[in-house]
Amino acid sequence: MKLKFKHLIVLIVLACFASIIYGFTIKEETPATAHKFIGFGTLGLFLVAMPLFLIKESRGKKMKDYMLTHENIKKMQEREAKKKDEH
Secondary structure: OOOOHHHHHHHHHHHHHHHHHHHHHOOOOOHHHHHHHHHHHHHHHHHHHHHHHHHHHHOOOOHHHHOOOHHHHHHHHHHHHHHHHHO
């Protein structure tokens, strides 16, 4: 069975949430261990899952289209002027 990139990201996110929830459930008995589970779950979400998701979603897209360059600002102003003319 071949694991797709999307499924890997979902698996990591679920594991991170499970770690955070587990940390909150054992917080009363062993606070030090609970803080580790919560911390590792949070780190996993923001340092592993989020970058993987962003890499997956940005494949094949031009970064120049999303940057505020002089050309893109002109295009936005032209679109706005057209909208005003239509109304």
